[in-house]
Amino acid sequence: MRDRRRIPRIISLLQKIWEQQHDVRFNQLISNLQSQYSLLNDNYGKKEIDSNRGTYLDLFFLEDDKWELFLEDYWREIEEELKKEEAKITDEVINEVINLFLEAGIKQESLDDKVSNNIRRFYLVESRWLTTEAITDLIKNFSNEDRLQLFYKINQGL
Template identity: 55%
Template sequence: MRDPSRIRRILALLQQIWEYQQDVRFNQLVSNLQSIYSQQHDNYGRREVFEKKFIDMDKSSYLDFFFLEDDKWEDFLTSYLSSIEEEIEQQREKIDDKVIDEVIELFIEASVELEQLDNQFRNKLEYLFLKESKWLTIEAIVNLVRNFSQNERKELFEKVKSYI
């Protein structure tokens, strides 16, 4: 009999991974994870199919994870989550006071009141950098904000301010 506690562990891993990629739909997340697993494990689960199109045959493939044991999937998810967290820690080291101060100054230029740019806001701004650094470098994020209009900076300020 399989360990019933595996269900909560695997779901918790999926939840943590998904929270780092909130704009991804659930089935898209699972599909992406299966694809990564397959690539890392000698194309595990890849099935080739042929479809007859008039005279020709079109070749395509899909992933079939029906026989993958939960412990292997859990190990993969644990490893994948660790790699995300390591990457975030590397990015965190690049987010120093100088970077935060520069963006704060850009908000001030956009007429955001200084009292609203407190330590709590700075922490939320750091969270924005961590979240977006998965897709962009820290320098690119600062450059984007630098090139925003006054209204776009205010909109970004409101978005950052609303982070929990």
Template identity: 50%
Template sequence: MKHIMRDPNRIKRILTLLQKIWEHQADVRFNQLISNLQSLYSQENNSFGRRVVYTKNFIDLEKTSYLDFFYLEDDKWEEFLTSYWSSIEQELMLRREEINVDKIEEVIRLFIEAGIESEQITIPFKENLKAFFVQESRWLTVEAIVNLLRNFSQNERIELFEKVKRYSDM
């Protein structure tokens, strides 16, 4: 029996993909992330790794299942992660397209109405604002975010301005 040497470079590639995916879903715990990804992989690949077991509960048998990825080859996992990351990137690109100059200018006007000096609205701030919109549009549409800002109090707008100003540091 011949031993197959696995590509050692796969480790960094797979970990980089996991890092990107996890950073995109930063509120998820690591094992939760892995469990979710394995479940998705199984769903997309004919229930790969799904093991059905029966447990005896007094006289009844209860059917349950779990995922076992012990035999999944790294190249298949990497291919799945690459595809999954590509779908995230496409989603981010679509979100960026929703963020037009009019929306940015309206939010800037709302900040200025709240008392922010126009000199504080720098190019880096505008870039942070776009990044903020991309991130937050996971939960709400760009239009919904702008509508929320319209209803913010002066203090809430100032707080948000400060958050966006520091956004690149986050």
């Protein structure tokens, strides 16, 4: 009999991973994860249709404990990447964005600690896809109107 407690553990891991890739559809996420699992495990589950039509993945017999360990490792890699990027989100970066908002016409009194914290959160979310430097460069290249729109989104906590 399989351990029922595996279900919320695996679902929780999938949720955390998916939240870092929120623009990906669920089945894309699962397909990508299965491909990654297969690649890291000597092409486990890879089946050939025939020599002309290619291959497909069949993870039907993969035990949950192995899948769970893979998801834990995958999540750990995401966390490590996020921590590296988080270290780059310095006060200087936050102040640079605040200055770009000032240039766009936002009043100084609107730029409080809450906005600074929201900018930091914005960078954390977006750093899954772009480096801190790339995000800052994008904001620098925004028009003032685009900066205003970003400010309002950040101010609302995204």
